[in-house]
Amino acid sequence: MYITLPAVLAICSGAFLFVTGCLGSWMHLKDSSCHQGLFVYFLVMVFCLQGTASLFAYIHYKQVDLEVAPISEVFQKYTGSSQDINSRTVDMAQEKLLCCGVHNYTDWLxxxxxxxxxxLSxxxxCCDPIFSSCNATVNQPWLLYKEGCQVKLKMALQVMLHPIIWGFQLVYLTEAAVLLVMRRLMNEQPFKTHQALHKY
Structure with a gap:
């Protein structure tokens, strides 16, 4: 149900990372403790967003079979009408994923x-476009897509979630290195001493 949530969080973390990069570039021109603190704050925000996205992606990756299980209900509601959203969804899924039926073409029977x-058909x-003579009849199953849509959808979701889970590990290491460098720079920055003004 919330299978797209990891992708949304990944996009949000990417936007925050872009803003953080712009702030870091600007901070190079203007040395300020306030800007350095804001830069670290944004890095922590990116870290939290990426951690949440990775966690959700891992959870959905383990439960992907449950996520794609309702696909059979959508196939059962198929009417063949282009006005029906279920029918359009099924036709689009079969054309984009190169599949036929839930497990194979026999599910349509x-x-x-x-x-x-x-x-009859x-x-x-369900027709494989490499066969121009395909008229979707069940007595010519070799002209139809061989695999079912459930397996193809599962693979597509896993391909989407896999980079979110593992790709961010490199970003974590990079952010940790940046935070260590920022800590060292902030520690080396001399504190400004305040002196009372004397009246002459």
């Missing part, structure tokens, strides 16, 4: 749409 249309979105 159990749908009410298949029975109502005479039980599956949706044309």
């Amino acid at each position: 159990k749908t009410s749409w298949f029975i109502q249309t005479g039980g 599956v949706p044309h979105s």
